[in-house]
Amino acid sequence: MTPVDLRSDTVTRPTGAMRAVMATAEVGDDVYGEDPNVRTLEERVADLLGTEAALFVPSGTMANQIALRAHTKPGDEILISRDAHCWRHESGALAAIAGVQTQMLPGHTFTAAEVRAAFRPEDPYQSPSRVVTVENTHNMGGGICWEPAALTEVTAVAKQLGLLAHLDGARLWNAAVATQTSEKELARGFDSVAVCLSKGLGAPVGSLVAGSRDFIRRCHRFRKMHGGGMRQAGILAAAGIHALDHHRARLADDHANARALGEALVGAWAITVDLARIHTNIVMIDLERGTAAAVVAKARDEGILLGVACAQRVRAVTHLDVDREGVLRAAKVIAGIAAAM
Numbered sequence: 379m380t381p382v383d384l385r386s387d388t389v390t391r392p393t394g395a396m397r398a399v400m401a402t403a404e405v406g407d408d409v410y411g412e413d414p415n416v417r418t419l420e421e422r423v424a425d426l427l428g429t430e431a432a433l434f435v436p437s438g439t440m441a442n443q444i445a446l447r448a449h450t451k452p453g454d455e456i457l458i459s460r461d462a463h464c465w466r467h468e469s470g471a472l473a474a475i476a477g478v479q480t481q482m483l484p485g486h487t488f489t490a491a492e493v494r495a496a497f498r499p500e501d502p503y504q505s506p507s508r509v510v511t512v513e514n515t516h517n518m519g520g521g522i523c524w525e526p527a528a529l530t531e532v533t534a535v536a537k538q539l540g541l542l543a544h545l546d547g548a549r550l551w552n553a554a555v556a557t558q559t560s561e562k563e564l565a566r567g568f569d570s571v572a573v574c575l576s577k578g579l580g581a582p583v584g585s586l587v588a589g590s591r592d593f594i595r596r597c598h599r600f601r602k603m604h605g606g607g608m609r610q611a612g613i614l615a616a617a618g619i620h621a622l623d624h625h626r627a628r629l630a631d632d633h634a635n636a637r638a639l640g641e642a643l644v645g646a647w648a649i650t651v652d653l654a655r656i657h658t659n660i661v662m663i664d665l666e667r668g669t670a671a672a673v674v675a676k677a678r679d680e681g682i683l684l685g686v687a688c689a690q691r692v693r694a695v696t697h698l699d700v701d702r703e704g705v706l707r708a709a710k711v712i713a714g715i716a717a718a719m
């Protein structure tokens with residue numbers, strides 16, 4: 379039986395239709411700015427996000443890191459949500475590459491008052507707060523979405539304090555579908571936005587960083603410095619354009635499958651799933667006994683691939699390559715393993 383791979387939405391493979399557009403994509407040298415598909419993709423994403431410009435980069439990590447580098451100087455501070463990807467899962471790049479320090483805000487989402495309380499002004503003794511970053515949806519928060527009104531409050535307080543606002547929108551597409559709010563609306567008020575094509579949208583590679591023309595010009599230099607200039611990248615950009623055209627609305631199916639997985643686990647022995655936190659395509663499964671690593675290992679033997687979020691929390695992510703039957707099979711296996719622990 380084919381394994382059900384719920385480790386991440388990054389595991390999707392390009393569909394036949396996507397491979398076909400990649401195979402016939404017109405290309406040029408993008409380091410010279412000559413790739414027509416890259417240009418089209420950058421314009422399309424800037425338009426979707428309501429920014430002046432956008433830049434195609436190989437990964438979400440690079441999109442976040444060059445944005446935060448372009449916004450800061452070494453010794454500056456970034457205010458960041460709990461467990462933020464660009465702090466927890468980007469190999470220490472903020473410290474190693476941008477040379478900044480972070481101050482963690484208390485929650486996966488946070489309030490304008492918490493930003494105000496954490497803010498540190500320019501002062502010879504302190505690292506001045508320069509940027510506040512928001513992650514929407516929040517990966518380690520279980521794919522939760524920010525309330526659009528809370529985003530407006532946070533970006534407004536940032537402006538008052540003279541802070542720049544960065545949005546890690548690796549899964550902004552999911553947030554837009556789940557909250558029925560356009561990406562442009564969710565990105566309003568941010569000075570920079572990172573979005574990924576290679577997660578729920580199902581493209582093999584690629585992310586973009588978006589913002590003002592001047593900011594993107596600075597990012598362009600950092601992309602080159604980080605080795606992210608690509609040549610005939612139109613093959614990848616064409617996959618991204620196809621993903622934007624064909625795979626955004628269908629994210630609702632992934633969200634419904636995540637909910638079905640969560641609902642099938644409610645009442646299972648020694649398991650807790652908080653259905654109220656399943657906003658999009660990520661399900662966090664809390665264990666009362668045993669370890670997440672043990673559940674993941676046993677599930678693998680039964681053809682169900684899962685992730686470890688922390689010691690007693692298993693993470694399952696739905697996507698293009700798993701269907702309802704797969705998630706229900708996964709629920710049965712997980713419940714069986716937990717009951718036997």
Ligand SMILES: Cc1ncc(COP(=O)(O)O)c(C=O)c1O
Binds near residue numbers: 436442463517576
């Ligand atoms: C919220 C968030 N931001 C950024 C990234 C980084 O993306 P990439 O794996 O393309 O570097 C991820 C990856 O999962 C993510 O979940």
